[in-house]
Amino acid sequence: MRMANSPFLEIPSEDWIASNDQAFAVFDGFPVSVGHSLVITRRVVPTWFDATADEQSALMDLVNVVKRKLDETLQPKPDGYNVGFNAGDAAGQTVPHLHIHVIPRYTGDVDDPRGGVRHVIPREGNYLKDAPAEPAGGNAKFAPTLSVGYPHSPLWEQLSWRIAGAHAVDALASFVQSSGLAVIEEQLFEALRSGARVRILVSDYLYISAPKALRTLVGWCELAAEEFDNERLQVRLIETAKLPTEPESFHPKAWRIIEGSRDFISVGSSNLSKAALVSGVEWNLLSASTTSEPSHLQFSAAFDSLWQVASPLTAALVESYAESAAKYRQKHFLPEADDVQEIPDPRPWQVDALASLARVREAGHSRALVAVATGMGKTWLAAFDACQFGEEIGRRPRVLIIAHRAHILAQAEAVLSRLLDHRFESSSTAWYIGNQSDLSSELVVASIQKLSRPEGVQRLAEQHFDYVIMDEVHHAQAPSYRRVLAKLDCDFALGLTATPERTDGVDVATIFDDNLAYHASIGEGIAEEALVPFHYVGIKDTVDFRQIPWRNGRFDLAELEQRVARSERMDRLWSTMEKHPADRTLLFCCSRRHAVFARDWLASHGVSAAAVFSGDGSDPYGDSLERLRTGNLQALCVVDMFNEGLDIPAVDRVVMLRPTESKVIFLQQLGRGLRASEGKSRLLVIDFVGNHRIFAQRIIHLLSSLPSRFPRRTIATCSSQHADRSRRRRPVCRQAISFRQANNRRWLATSDDSAPAAQ
Numbered sequence: 001m002r003m004a005n006s007p008f009l010e011i012p013s014e015d016w017i018a019s020n021d022q023a024f025a026v027f028d029g030f031p032v033s034v035g036h037s038l039v040i041t042r043r044v045v046p047t048w049f050d051a052t053a054d055e056q057s058a059l060m061d062l063v064n065v066v067k068r069k070l071d072e073t074l075q076p077k078p079d080g081y082n083v084g085f086n087a088g089d090a091a092g093q094t095v096p097h098l099h100i101h102v103i104p105r106y107t108g109d110v111d112d113p114r115g116g117v118r119h120v121i122p123r124e125g126n127y128l129k130d131a132p133a134e135p136a137g138g139n140a141k142f143a144p145t146l147s148v149g150y151p152h153s154p155l156w157e158q159l160s161w162r163i164a165g166a167h168a169v170d171a172l173a174s175f176v177q178s179s180g181l182a183v184i185e186e187q188l189f190e191a192l193r194s195g196a197r198v199r200i201l202v203s204d205y206l207y208i209s210a211p212k213a214l215r216t217l218v219g220w221c222e223l224a225a226e227e228f229d230n231e232r233l234q235v236r237l238i239e240t241a242k243l244p245t246e247p248e249s250f251h252p253k254a255w256r257i258i259e260g261s262r263d264f265i266s267v268g269s270s271n272l273s274k275a276a277l278v279s280g281v282e283w284n285l286l287s288a289s290t291t292s293e294p295s296h297l298q299f300s301a302a303f304d305s306l307w308q309v310a311s312p313l314t315a316a317l318v319e320s321y322a323e324s325a326a327k328y329r330q331k332h333f334l335p336e337a338d339d340v341q342e343i344p345d346p347r348p349w350q351v352d353a354l355a356s357l358a359r360v361r362e363a364g365h366s367r368a369l370v371a372v373a374t375g376m377g378k379t380w381l382a383a384f385d386a387c388q389f390g391e392e393i394g395r396r397p398r399v400l401i402i403a404h405r406a407h408i409l410a411q412a413e414a415v416l417s418r419l420l421d422h423r424f425e426s427s428s429t430a431w432y433i434g435n436q437s438d439l440s441s442e443l444v445v446a447s448i449q450k451l452s453r454p455e456g457v458q459r460l461a462e463q464h465f466d467y468v469i470m471d472e473v474h475h476a477q478a479p480s481y482r483r484v485l486a487k488l489d490c491d492f493a494l495g496l497t498a499t500p501e502r503t504d505g506v507d508v509a510t511i512f513d514d515n516l517a518y519h520a521s522i523g524e525g526i527a528e529e530a531l532v533p534f535h536y537v538g539i540k541d542t543v544d545f546r547q548i549p550w551r552n553g554r555f556d557l558a559e560l561e562q563r564v565a566r567s568e569r570m571d572r573l574w575s576t577m578e579k580h581p582a583d584r585t586l587l588f589c590c591s592r593r594h595a596v597f598a599r600d601w602l603a604s605h606g607v608s609a610a611a612v613f614s615g616d617g618s619d620p621y622g623d624s625l626e627r628l629r630t631g632n633l634q635a636l637c638v639v640d641m642f643n644e645g646l647d648i649p650a651v652d653r654v655v656m657l658r659p660t661e662s663k664v665i666f667l668q669q670l671g672r673g674l675r676a677s678e679g680k681s682r683l684l685v686i687d688f689v690g691n692h693r694i695f696a697q698r699i700i701h702l703l704s705s706l707p708s709r710f711p712r713r714t715i716a717t718c719s720s721q722h723a724d725r726s727r728r729r730r731p732v733c734r735q736a737i738s739f740r741q742a743n744n745r746r747w748l749a750t751s752d753d754s755a756p757a758a759q
Contacts, residue, residue, distance in 0.1 A: 005044075006044050006095065006096075006097035007095060007097075008026075008038075008040045008095070008097050008099065009044070009097075011026050017037065017066065017069065018062055018065045018066055018069060019062070020058050020061060020062055020065075021042075021058065022041060022042060022043075022054060022055045022057075022058030022059070023039055023040060023041050023042060023055070023058045023059050023062045024039075024040055024042060024062075025037055025038065025039045025040070025062055025065070025066045025102075026038055026040070028101070032103055033103055033104050033105065033106070033109065034074060034104065035070045035073075035074050035078065035104040036101070036102070036103050036104065037066050037070070037101075037102040037103075038099045038100065038101060038102070039059050039062045039063050039066060039099065039100040039102060040097065040098065040099040040100075041055050041058075041059065041097070041098045041099075043055070044097050045097065045098040046096045046097070046098065047085075047087040047088060047093070047096075047098055048085050048087055048098055048100075049087060050098070051098055055098075059098075059100055063083060063100060063102055066102050067081060067083075067102060070102070070104055071593075074104060076106070076616070077617070078104035078105060078106060079105060079106050079107045079616065079617040080104075080105040080106075080113075080596075080617075081102060081103060081104060081105060081600075082101070082103040082105060082116055082117055083100065083101065083102050083103070084100065084101055084117050085098065085099065085100045085101065107260070107616060107617065108260070108261065144285055144286060144287045145285075145286045146283065146284070146285055146286070147266070147268070147282075147283070147284045147285075147286055148281065148282075148283055149270075149280055149281040149282040149283065149284075150278065150279050150280055150281060154277065154278050154279070155266065155268070155270045155276070155277050155282060155284050156183060156184075156277040156278050158266065158284075158286055159184075159187075159255060159257070159266065159277070160187050161187075161622045161623075161625045161626035161629065162257040162259065162264055162622045162626075163184070163187040163188060163190075163191050163257060163622070164187045164190045164191055164194075164621065164622050164625060165191070165194065165259050165620060165621025165622025165623065165624070165625060166191050166196045166257045166258060166259050166622060167195070167196055167197070167258050167259055167260065168196060168197045168198075168256075168257070168258040169188075169191060169196060169197070169198045169199070169255070169256070169257050169258075170198075170199050170200075170201075170255070170256040170257075170300075170303050171198075171199070171200045171201065171254075171255050171272070172201045172202075172252050172253065172254045172255075172303060172306070173200075173201070173202050173203075173252075173253050173270075173271045173272040174202070174203050174205050174208070174250050174251050174252060174253060174271055175202065175203065175205065175206075175208035175209040175210075175271050175272070175273075176202045176209045176210065176213045176214070176217070176271070176272035176273070177209075177210050177213050177271075177272065177273040177274070177339040178210055178212050178213045178216060178339060178341065178414070178417075178418070179273050179274035179275070179339050179341050180213070180271070180272035180273040180274055180276065180277060181213055181216050181217070181220075181272065181414070182274065182341065182414050182418075183274050183277050183278060184272070184277070185407070185410050185411060185414060186407065186411070188220075188233075189406055189407035189410060190407070192224055192227075192228055192232050192233060192406070193228075193407070194614060194621060195614070196232070197231065197232060198224075198232065198233045198234070199234050199235075199236075199303075199307065200217065200233075200234070200235045200236075201235075201236055201238060201303070201306055201307060201310055202214070202217075202235070202236075202237055202238070202272065202313075203237065203238040203239075203240055203250050204237060204238065204239050204240060204241075204321055204324075204325075205238075205240050205249070205250040205251075206328075207321070207324065207325035207328045207329065209321075210339060211318060211321060211322035211325060212417070212426075212428070213272075214237070214313060214318045214321060214322075215315070215318050215428055215429060216413070216414070216429070217235045217313055218235070218313055218314065218315050218318055218431070218436075219410070219413065219429060219431040219433065219436070219445060220233060220235075220406075220410055221233050221234065221235055221313070221434075222431050222433040222434030222435060222436045223406035223409055223410055223431075223433055223434070223447070224406060225434040225435065226406070226433050226434040226447055226449060226450065227405065227406040227447075228406075234312070235312075235313040236307060236310035236311060236312055236313055237310060237311050237313050237317060237321065238250065238306060238309070238310045238311075239310075239311060242309070243309060244309065252267075253267070253268060253269060253270050253271050253276075253284075254266060254267045254268075254299065254303075256296075256299055256300065256303065257622075259620055259621070259622050259623065260620055261290045262288060262289075262290055262620070262623070263288065263289055263290070263293070263296050264286070264287070264288040265286070265287050265288075265295070265296055265299050266284045266285070266286050266287075267284065267285055267299070268282060268283050268284025268285055269282045269283050269284065270282040270284055273339060274339075274341070315436065315438075341418055343418070343419060343422055344380065346380075346381075346384050347376075347377060347528060347530065348528055349376070349518075349520045349524045349525075349528060350377065350380065350381050350384060350520075352518065353370055353381055353385075353517065353518035353520060354381070354384055354385055354388055356517045356518045357370070357385050357388070357494070357517050357518070358388065358392075360515055360517050361389075361392070361492060365513060365515050366490070366491060366492055366493065366513075367492070367493045367494075367495070367511075367512040367513045367515060368492075368493075368494055368495070368512055368513075368515040368516075368517040369473070369494075369495040369496075369497065369508060369509050369511075369512040369515060369516050369517065370494065370495070370496055370497075370516075370517050370518045370519075370520070371497050371498065371516065371518075371519045371520065371521075372496060372497070372498065372520045373498060373520055373521055373522045373524070373525055373531075373667065373671060373674075374498055374667065374668055374670075374671025374672070374674070375525065375530070375531060375671055375674060375675050376520050376524070376525050376530065376531075377530075378471075378496045378520075379411055379412050379415045379416075379471070379496075380415055380419075381496075381520075382412070382415075382416070382469045382471075382494055382496060383415045383416050383418075383419040383420070384419070385467075385494060386399050386416060386419075386420065386467050386469070387419055387420065387423045387424075389466065389467050389491075389492060390420075390423065390424060390466075390467075393466065393491075395424070396420060396423075396424035396425060396427065396442055397420075397442075397466035397467045398442050398443075398444075398464070398465050398466045398467070399416060399420070399442070399443050399444070399465065399466065399467045399468070399469065400444045400446060400463075400465040400467075400468045400469070400490070401413065401416060401443075401444070401445045401446065401468075401469045401471070402446050402447075402448055402451060402468065402469065402470045402471070402484065403447070403448065403470070403471040403472055404447065404448045404449065404472060405472070406447075408471050408472060409433070409445050409447065412445070412469065412471060413429055413443070413445045416443060416469075417429055417443055420442075420443060427441060427442040427443060428441055428442075428443075429441055429443045429444070429445060430443070430444045430445070431444075431445050431446075432444060432445070432446035432447070432450060432451060432456065433445065433446065433447045433450055434450070437450075437459075439459060439460070439463050444465070448480050448481060448484065449480065451480075451484055452479075452480035452481070452483045452484050456484075457483050457484065457486075457487050458487075460484065460487050460488065460489075461487040461489065463489065464489045464490070465488075465489070465490040465491075466490065466491050466492070467490065467491065467492050467493075467494070468488060468490040468492070468493040468494070469493075469494050469496065470493065470494070470495045470496065471496045472496070472497060472498075473495040473496060473497045473508055473511070473512075474497045474498070474508055485511065493512070495508065495511065495512045498667060498668060498671075522534075522667070522670070522671070522674060525674065526674075529676060530676060531671075531674040531675065531676060532674055532675075532676050532677075532680055532681065532682050532683050533681075533682045533683070534670070534673075534674065534682060534683040534684070534685050535580070535682055535683070535684050535685065536685045536687065537576060537580060537684065537685065537686050537687070538687050538688075538689035539572055539573070539576050539686065539687070539688060539689065540572070540688075540689060541569070541688040541689060569688070570598070570601045573655065573657075573686065573688075574605060576686055577653075577655075577686070580653070580684050580686065582652045582653030582684050583631060583634070583650075583652055583653075584628055584631070584633075584634065584635075584636075584648070584650050584651045584652055584653070585634060585635040585636070585651070585652075585653040585654070585655060586635075586636050586638065586648070586651045586653070586654045586655070586672055586673060587635060587636065587637045587638065587654075587655040587657050588638060588639075588654070588655065588656055588657055588658050588669050589611075589637050589638065589639050589657050589658055590639070590657070590658035591639060592611075592613050592615065592617060592618075592639055594639070594657070594658070595611040595612075595613055595637040595638065595639050596611045596617065596637075598611070598637040598657060599611040599619075599635075599637045602634075602635050602637075607634050607635050608627075608632070608633050608634045608635070609633070609634065609635040609636070609637060610624040610627070610628075610633055610635075610636055610637070611636075611637040611638075612624050612625075612636055612637070612638050612639075613638060613639040613640070614639075614640075624636060625648065628648060628650070628651070629648060629650055631650075636648075637657075648672070648675075649675035649676065649677035649680070650677045650680065651672065651673040651675075651683075652673065652677075652680050652682070652683055652684060653673065653683070653684040653685075653686065654669060654670065654672060654673040654683065654684075654685055654686070655686045655687075656669065656685070656686070656687040656688060657688070670683075670685060673685070
């Protein structure tokens, strides 16, 4: 297969886009996408396997150069690449001169790109079990499946991961209960944060829908409108008596979830209740496709038809519905639908914290702060203490909840209303968010953004609350929080945070009269087995962070990205990962390009990986989460996600690929992997220990995560093998730090042999 001359050699050097001593690159004369390039050996070599090691190395070096050039010059920037070569006639090689294809790929350029270069044999292209590729056309059809409910296949197991990463969600239920909203709340707001459009249709059929649940939906719409936009979450009520068809019954229950080119529908028996979604025997037929299936098109048309005749859900409509429902039940003697929601008992740490808060009030203090590690249940603590306060005053307390994020307020309202309604007489929730400006109820939920405006501050000064909860108060030094605190009239205010320190070094406890009533550390969670122990491994960083500009309390992103996206840094990580294996890894990256680089680098080493971030170029969000959860994906590279919000308990290794400037963020990222999960015995933490001052705080952060109520002994040793003389004299953490406790639990922090001493 040798040839004396090659058409590639006829290309003049001025048309080359890059070159080195062994190879050159040109644009392909018959491109399959914009930017399609060829990297060719200068010597006429038939195939890759005939090239020398130096030529092979030079070719791959040039592939990287070409990829960088294409990223810099193409608009829009490519979302991915196919890189490969053909070797031999049977493999499709038509020019017997070694050349490597570098093909830019763009989201949506084919319906289902999974399988990549495997599509040289079309029927083998897409090997994923749930998405078999068709022999032609590249589109994927998914075999319909049946979800039969508890215990084998609850519908929520199929919906949850799809909703979290969806671009659009349509839900239809004949009735809705508060327990169902509690099930979907976290994933729904995760989807909204990621830019999804959500439409929910419920009905007044037999007045089974709970007025309380409908009020919650009105509040959710206001939350979404204030934090996102008015169109992001919409809810409508189907008034069956006004339907033009005048049906005798109304029983549809269905979902449509769209993520990229994938269209999923579920039609069956599950309404919006916990029993229907999680714990009941419900049958639902599931169908997914990347093609325009007739049934999916029919679903879309039918949903839109109902949507057009339904009424937008407003506070006034809900009150009218509640009055009609009460009259209907009196006349027809129909009991309300059973919607019992379990009330958990306080955890041991919460019992201690409640006792401490009671002592703070007994001492005459009206403010206190509780610092609670991620995943420990701070919202439930606030609810328990609000009830405790109510018992102290002998009635249901009037409670105000203040926070800055929609999902935090939604979660807090669900927990507080459930527990307060259980312990005292029931009451509705008032919302001071978006277009809602009600401060009159026994439970008021308010966004700090609206409450801190002049009108909000003035109205707040006219109100008195028994108990106020301020969540995520490490934001409390912001001017908006100061304005609210100055006008707040309450008997007791509880601040909640993951850490008493802010990123700017301000001690949040001072805002709460220096009353740090309790600190529920990661160690407490480990001791109670709500969290798993962690093994910390610090490895020496190859980046000199002293050379990177520091602006406004963080590194210059462009310079940081250039420094950390280097193969030698990943080589060091790879060596450590091989020494400390795990099943599911979460890697925190500093930018989108960094995440894509890390994903591709891991993939080149045989690790199934995905890069997930907001914006274009991300791998499918929900699908990636589900594949990681089920073990079909080994690594997830993320950017500014999972610091707060959605958890993946099965993660058993986290990697800090980005330099974290904040203790708050560091502990939040650490917390992402600490959730207990079946079969998980510990979390492995791999961290790059650099030469910037921030990294000297790592061990301090870890020490602060230990339980405060147990005695602890620390052992710090410094290996002199790799440390210079000045460092040997310092009592620093070097080879190992072990923490042992009275209950014989253990936390272990180690350094890679090449790591420097902490400074």
